[in-house]
Amino acid sequence: MLNSFIPILALFQAAEGGRWAQTWQAASHPDLSKFLVIGALLFIIGVAGVLTRRNIIVIFMSIELILNAANLNFIAFSRYLTSIGNVNAVAGQIFAVFVIVVAAAEAAIGLGIVIALYRNKETIWVDEIDLLKW
Amino acid sequence: MYKYIWLVPLLPLIGAAINGLLGRKLRFSETVIGGIAVGSVALSFLISVAAVVSYGLGGGHAHWPTPYLTSQDGFSFSWIPGGAISVNNGASYALLNIEWSYQLDPLSAIFMLIVTGVGLCIFIFATGYMHGETGFYRFFAYMGLFMFAMLVLVMGSNFLMMFVGWEGVGLCSYLLIGYYFDREEAANASRKAFITNRIGDFGFALAIFGIIATFGSAQYGDVFNLAKGYPIETLGHWGVMSWIALGLFIGACGKSAQLPLHVWLPDAMAGPTPVSALIHAATMVTAGLYMVTRTNVIFQHSQTMLLVVALVGTATAIFAAIIGITQNDIKKVLAYSTVSQLGFMFMACGVGAFAIAIFHVMTHAFFKALMFLGAGSVIHGMHHEQDMRRMGGLKKYMPYTYWTFFAGWLAICGIIPFSGFWSKDEILWKAASTTYVPLGWLVWLVGTIAATCTAFYMTRLMAMTFWGRERFLEKPETHDIHGGGHDHAAHVPHESPPSMWVPLVVLAVLATIGGFVGIGPAFQAVTGVEHPGGKLNIVNWLNPIIWNPETGEFNVPHEGEHGSVISHTAPVAESHGSSSWFNLAHAVEGVTHSHLLTEWLFIVISLVVAGIGIGFGVLFYVKNPSLPDIWAQRLRPLYQASYNKFWVDEFYGWAVTRRTMDAARAVFAFDSRLVDGIVNGLATLSRGLSRVVGAIDKYFVDGIVNTIAAFIKRLMSPLFRAAQTGFTQNYALMMVLGLMIAVVLFFARDIF
Numbered sequence: 001m002l003n004s005f006i007p008i009l010a011l012f013q014a015a016e017g018g019r020w021a022q023t024w025q026a027a028s029h030p031d032l033s034k035f036l037v038i039g040a041l042l043f044i045i046g047v048a049g050v051l052t053r054r055n056i057i058v059i060f061m062s063i064e065l066i067l068n069a070a071n072l073n074f075i076a077f078s079r080y081l082t083s084i085g086n087v088n089a090v091a092g093q094i095f096a097v098f099v100i101v102v103a104a105a106e107a108a109i110g111l112g113i114v115i116a117l118y119r120n121k122e123t124i125w126v127d128e129i130d131l132l133k134w
Numbered sequence: 135m136y137k138y139i140w141l142v143p144l145l146p147l148i149g150a151a152i153n154g155l156l157g158r159k160l161r162f163s164e165t166v167i168g169g170i171a172v173g174s175v176a177l178s179f180l181i182s183v184a185a186v187v188s189y190g191l192g193g194g195h196a197h198w199p200t201p202y203l204t205s206q207d208g209f210s211f212s213w214i215p216g217g218a219i220s221v222n223n224g225a226s227y228a229l230l231n232i233e234w235s236y237q238l239d240p241l242s243a244i245f246m247l248i249v250t251g252v253g254l255c256i257f258i259f260a261t262g263y264m265h266g267e268t269g270f271y272r273f274f275a276y277m278g279l280f281m282f283a284m285l286v287l288v289m290g291s292n293f294l295m296m297f298v299g300w301e302g303v304g305l306c307s308y309l310l311i312g313y314y315f316d317r318e319e320a321a322n323a324s325r326k327a328f329i330t331n332r333i334g335d336f337g338f339a340l341a342i343f344g345i346i347a348t349f350g351s352a353q354y355g356d357v358f359n360l361a362k363g364y365p366i367e368t369l370g371h372w373g374v375m376s377w378i379a380l381g382l383f384i385g386a387c388g389k390s391a392q393l394p395l396h397v398w399l400p401d402a403m404a405g406p407t408p409v410s411a412l413i414h415a416a417t418m419v420t421a422g423l424y425m426v427t428r429t430n431v432i433f434q435h436s437q438t439m440l441l442v443v444a445l446v447g448t449a450t451a452i453f454a455a456i457i458g459i460t461q462n463d464i465k466k467v468l469a470y471s472t473v474s475q476l477g478f479m480f481m482a483c484g485v486g487a488f489a490i491a492i493f494h495v496m497t498h499a500f501f502k503a504l505m506f507l508g509a510g511s512v513i514h515g516m517h518h519e520q521d522m523r524r525m526g527g528l529k530k531y532m533p534y535t536y537w538t539f540f541a542g543w544l545a546i547c548g549i550i551p552f553s554g555f556w557s558k559d560e561i562l563w564k565a566a567s568t569t570y571v572p573l574g575w576l577v578w579l580v581g582t583i584a585a586t587c588t589a590f591y592m593t594r595l596m597a598m599t600f601w602g603r604e605r606f607l608e609k610p611e612t613h614d615i616h617g618g619g620h621d622h623a624a625h626v627p628h629e630s631p632p633s634m635w636v637p638l639v640v641l642a643v644l645a646t647i648g649g650f651v652g653i654g655p656a657f658q659a660v661t662g663v664e665h666p667g668g669k670l671n672i673v674n675w676l677n678p679i680i681w682n683p684e685t686g687e688f689n690v691p692h693e694g695e696h697g698s699v700i701s702h703t704a705p706v707a708e709s710h711g712s713s714s715w716f717n718l719a720h721a722v723e724g725v726t727h728s729h730l731l732t733e734w735l736f737i738v739i740s741l742v743v744a745g746i747g748i749g750f751g752v753l754f755y756v757k758n759p760s761l762p763d764i765w766a767q768r769l770r771p772l773y774q775a776s777y778n779k780f781w782v783d784e785f786y787g788w789a790v791t792r793r794t795m796d797a798a799r800a801v802f803a804f805d806s807r808l809v810d811g812i813v814n815g816l817a818t819l820s821r822g823l824s825r826v827v828g829a830i831d832k833y834f835v836d837g838i839v840n841t842i843a844a845f846i847k848r849l850m851s852p853l854f855r856a857a858q859t860g861f862t863q864n865y866a867l868m869m870v871l872g873l874m875i876a877v878v879l880f881f882a883r884d885i886f
Contacts, residue, residue, distance in 0.1 A: 051867050130860030 150278025157271025334388015341381025390422030444484020593751025
């Protein structure tokens, strides 16, 4: 997909060696920092979602974002380490698979809890679920 | 064959273990139990015979006359591998290493044969006598255990093994006297036997300590080799040998029922009759004789102790014989007779005739076991009646028992040629002719009187039991137990089964001919030599273990010279003792001018006194049955004293038992009043104290703690309560904030 744009982008590159060129350069040579930035963004979005949203389903989805931020970091570091010659860096990818599995299990259980909660309280708004208060 | 002697004690133990551990669980029948017990003892007996024959006679006297032969290459192990011990006040050191090893020497050989042989007869008898008893397996387990202990006692090669056997037989004696433990009389008798024996064991244990401390070993061979080098301690001189001998003799007194520790043996008759025959007549009570003879080196080194042994034996012989005259319980008569005969044996030891003592042990084992078994047969036939006043005329009903008993009676009375004659006559002759101790004439005189009494009370027993009126047919005035409802047919005595009279016949044969192994020097004219029979003569046989004070060595004959033995009594040893002692035999010899004639004179005297005893017995209890009552009236104080056994039991009851009980009560009072008072007072005090402390804790300490806690609660709770909002996201926010702080702090290192 990205490769099909290369000829067009090459035009930009050829036209001016300025900011676009730099952008192109950065896009065609993705290095570790970019993945980390994206991962951090995903994480922050997820945390913000967890902290601000009242709908428990959305909070779940935010948690998934956090997990996937972590996954992204795993994969990025795995690739990075492979590229600099460490052939044994496949552990990060395995971890990612594990996280996905755990996330799936967690989602199943979490949704089950949500359903049970809804049956009892008839709500999924977390600010109405405050039984732990003193 | 001697290598297998370790099997001799082991087999009865195995039999006892099988009977005792499995007999009840597997519900063995009487045949099985009896078979195991009799079989194990019979095997032991066969091995003993084979070992003794191959040791003493066969194989060209390969091991003769080495007196101390242990089964080193057989069953033997280091039992107490001790370290160095200080000997003689630290002057020298010795390694104390005690082996568990058996030895076969002339003395242990005789005892092995007596214990297993007579034991076998009694075991067979017991299978018949104990028929139908509920504790049949228990009886034979104890009996087998007894055989083991007794064989360890006589076959061990050191003093500690002797002690183990000594205590083992004491335990078995206790268990078997108390066999009918549901009868109070038997239970008390067993305790009495055990406690009285403790006094003797105390002396024996002290003597063993003394031996180990003095000689640095407990092995017979080492001890006796060292002991023979010690100087002989003259009369009144109490050296180390005398003290050791005293301890040993106290032990012997306890086990062999000598004055003043004789009280347990008559009471021990509460046990089953085979037990009385085996333990309290033939074997265990002769353990004291075995020990004194075994340690004859030590005893011969102390003239004082020899005299003590002789006098104690003499006193016991006459004392028990007098008591025996008036007893009515058939077993009690035999029990006092046993005490008296044991006195005769100690008498022989005391005058230095150890071999003769063992000779009398052997003949006594034959005829007394026979008479006890005969009494058992009578009791069995009379349906457990022991009182001779309810017997009489049994000759007709129990022929086997009668005729075997008859042989035993002649033997104990000392009628030639029955076995008792040879040994008892030799004892009296040695007493009269002794050069070992003074007062030999007194020993002889009292011994002769005791022999007369023996003949008298045994004739009385015969007359009351087997002859005369059949008193069991008369209706007894005070027959409270069986009541009048019983018909007399049930009380007519019957002859015992073959399992009971066959052993009687065997023992009767032995009691008749058993004396021929010890024909004395008086019959030199007939036999040609002083002790005929070569090594088969008991005096020659035992010589290697007897220490000779003249030569200072054991009487070990040279190779091939068996039979020619230095007699250590007939030629007067001037080196031993003072010639100023009055010697009856010498005095008589001064008149007759012939050694042989003198000896024959004494033989005639003992035969005459035996005849007098029997004659009076017949006169009193057969010819004129009213005489006993008349004479009992005339000699009332003496009769009462004899009938009441000289009040020894009462005296002990007053002097020992009552004092002990009083002391116990006093100590108990002290304990319950003072000691308990102190303890209880302290307890009350600490309870009061704990109440005070409890109050302080409850009101003061708890008050402070509660106050502070309430204050803190009031002060801090709003603060912490505010944090608990109940909103999930607040908690999540706190987590995120905390995480951020942690991250910041983590990187703060690099920043600052």
